[in-house]
Amino acid sequence: MMSSNSASYSPPGGIKAPAAxxxxxxxxxxxxxxTQAWDMQxxxxxxxxxxxxxxxxxxxxxxxxxxxxxxxxxxxxxxxMRDELDESVQGFAKVRxxxxxxxxxxxxxxxxxxxxxxxEQHYNAGNDxxxxxxxxxxxxxxxxxxxxxxxTEAQEHKLDLICKxxxxxxxxxxxxxxxxxxxxAKFAAERYGVKVLGxxxxxxxxxxxxxxxxxxxxxxxxxxxxxxxxxxxKIVSVGxxxxxxxxxxxxxxxxxxxxxxxxxxFLLHTIGSYATVKxxxxxxxxxxFPNGHLPSLVELSQALERxxxxxxxxxxxxxxxxxxxxxxxxxxxxWPQLQTQYSKRFYRMWRYYLCCCAGFFRSGQGQLWQxxxxxxxxxxxxxxxRPSF
Numbered sequence: 552m553m554s555s556n557s558a559s560y561s562p563p564g565g566i567k568a569p570a571a572x573x574x575x576x577x578x579x580x581x582x583x584x585x586t587q588a589w590d591m592q593x594x595x596x597x598x599x600x601x602x603x604x605x606x607x608x609x610x611x612x613x614x615x616x617x618x619x620x621x622x623x624x625x626x627x628x629x630x631x632m633r634d635e636l637d638e639s640v641q642g643f644a645k646v647r648x649x650x651x652x653x654x655x656x657x658x659x660x661x662x663x664x665x666x667x668x669x670x671e672q673h674y675n676a677g678n679d680x681x682x683x684x685x686x687x688x689x690x691x692x693x694x695x696x697x698x699x700x701x702x703t704e705a706q707e708h709k710l711d712l713i714c715k716x717x718x719x720x721x722x723x724x725x726x727x728x729x730x731x732x733x734x735x736a737k738f739a740a741e742r743y744g745v746k747v748l749g750x751x752x753x754x755x756x757x758x759x760x761x762x763x764x765x766x767x768x769x770x771x772x773x774x775x776x777x778x779x780x781x782x783x784x785k786i787v788s789v790g791x792x793x794x795x796x797x798x799x800x801x802x803x804x805x806x807x808x809x810x811x812x813x814x815x816x817f818l819l820h821t822i823g824s825y826a827t828v829k830x831x832x833x834x835x836x837x838x839x840f841p842n843g844h845l846p847s848l849v850e851l852s853q854a855l856e857r858x859x860x861x862x863x864x865x866x867x868x869x870x871x872x873x874x875x876x877x878x879x880x881x882x883x884x885x886w887p888q889l890q891t892q893y894s895k896r897f898y899r900m901w902r903y904y905l906c907c908c909a910g911f912f913r914s915g916q917g918q919l920w921q922x923x924x925x926x927x928x929x930x931x932x933x934x935x936x937r938p939s940f
Contacts, residue, residue, distance in 0.1 A: 566596050572603065579630040589626035593619045611834035611907075615899045624903060625876065628910025635916075678759050679892065680901075681732070683885035684878045688734035689759070692790035692820065693871040693919045698938065702877040705870075708938065710738045713787060715936045716863065716923055717816050719743040723784040726750075726810060728776050729791025733760030733769065740767040748783070750774045776806060784815050792821040796844045800854035808858050813928035817859065822871070823847060823918040839904050845917075855924070862933040863923035868912055871919050875909040 566584060576583065582590045593599075595618040601609030613619060621627045630636075681689055686706045694705035695712055713735065719725065721744030730736050730749025733756075739745050746768040751757050752775060760771045776791075786807055795803045811817050827847040836843065855861060882889075882905065886898060893901075911917040925933060 566593050569599055569603065572599060575636050579634065579636050581627060581630055588623040589621060589630060591619050591621055591627070595619070605833065607835075608833040608837065611838065611900075611903055614903050615838075615896050617899070624906030625879075625909040625913070628907045629913040630910075632910055632914035632916050677892065678732075678755055680882075680889060683889060684882045688738070689732040689763075690734045691731050693822075693867070694874045694877075695867060696870045696873050697867070702874070702881075705874070705877075706734075707738075710735055711742070712936075712938060713789065713818055713820065713921070714739055714743050715938070716921065717785045717787060717818050719745050719785060721745065724748070724782075726779070726781075726783040726786045728779075728786065728788040728807075729794075730756070730760055730771060731790070732756050733763040733771060735787065735789060736760065736769045736771070737764050737767060740764065740769050745785070748772065748781075750776060750779065776803065779806065779810060781810060782812055783810055784812055786811050786815065786817040787820070788818075789820040790822070792819060793840070793843050793845055796842065797846065797850055800846070800850065801858075804854055804858045807924075808926065811926060813926055814930065815926070816862075816929075816933070817924040819920075819922045819924060821846065821920055821922075823851070823868075823920050825916055825918055835904075835907075838900055848920075851920075851922070859924035860927060860929075861922055862925050863921075863935045865921040865937075866918055867921075868915070868918040871912040871917060872909050875905050875912070879905040879909070 573583065576591070580587075580589075583593050584590065591598075595613075598609075598613045598618045601613045601618075603609075614621075681691065685691055686694075686703045688703075688706060688710070690706040690710070693709070694702060695709035696705045697708070699705035699708050717725070719739060723745045725736075725739055725745045725747045727736055727747060727749040730747075730751050733749060736747040736749045740747050747764075747770070749760060749764075749769065749771045751760065751771065751773060754773060757771050757773045764771065788807075792803070807817055822845055824845040824847050827849050828845065831840075831843055831845075852861075879902065882901060890898065908917070912919070923933065923935070
């Protein structure tokens with residue numbers, strides 16, 4: 552916290568911000584109670600104490616509590632993250648920062664007995680919410696926008712991109728680790744004639760996925776990946792690896808190696824960080840994705856060493872910004888119907904989540920990778936695929 556004799560800046564409206572915090576905001580082109588769409592509109596001066604004490608947690612919780620607003624939250628976060636000024640602010644919250652680092656080092660936050668926690672907290676939030684926010688197939692991962700005119704088409708292109716990279720053939724077996732609401736499983740079974748086993752840690756996802764895949768050779772199980780057995784021609788994991796955790800990477804890839812046939816292909820689609828980070832964002836961890844961790848390429852390459860060959864690496868991280876903004880637009884449009892089931896605080900939490908993630912990817916700190924992996928035993932040369940449309 553700032554001392555009582557610290558210099559302060561007095562923005563329009565008379566609310567005073569501590570000078571050091573104000574300087575950081577100004578470096579990002581953000582004003583307190585300014586006129587630009589990305590400026591903070593502060594209603595309660597206690598916001599600054601909350602930010603200085605716990606940074607990310609205080610910033611997010613004070614927004615949820617209505618203590619400040621911002622017309623373009625996505626641009627607010629983009630400006631903070633563009634020059635990594637968010638790291639400067641964290642210096643004020645050293646105690647909390649050290650706690651988060653120690654917590655991630657000392658404990659396996661993604662252990663088997665914690666595996667279903669993210670399903671219960673996030674993915675079970677409500678199928679009506681996700682149906683309103685997502686595309687008709689309910690694909691909750693980055694879309695592929697290179698040749699798409701809208702979210703529905705961008706998600707279909709992403710699914711087809713995955714299937715073609717996997718070189719799926721009729722009659723093959725496909726394991727999907729983290730199947731969501733069954734969108735990819737249904738697409739692969741219908742379009743490519745494969746048999747699919749999809750697994751999830753969300754009971755709500757499983758129920759709807761079974762409904763979506765009725766009549767198709769698709770099985771959906773509520774199971775942790777560490778309990779899987781069998782052998783599969785192809786394996787895919789889309790948007791699930793973020794929940795595995797660095798302490799479990801070796802085990803995760805060992806299991807995938809055991810489950811994949813020698814001539815098979817494994818496609819891993821994951822959010823990543825452009826730099827190795829020691830902690831998870833405290834607000835995201837508490838309110839959105841408990842126990843998550845975004846890998847860096849260094850962490851991935853170390854875990855893959857002596858396990859898999861990297862045949863292809865495709866980065867389309869900026870597409871996640873566009874995907875998140877499309878989800879935000881759908882969510883805002885649906886809110887008049889959703890508000891009978893969800894609180895105003897939930898609305899502010901969800902809007903904050905989508906906007907801060909959009910800013911994360913817009914800044915380049917957030918990346919989206921698709922890795923095509925094979926075993927050394929595979930005898931065919933893998934020919935990479937990019938759509939021509």
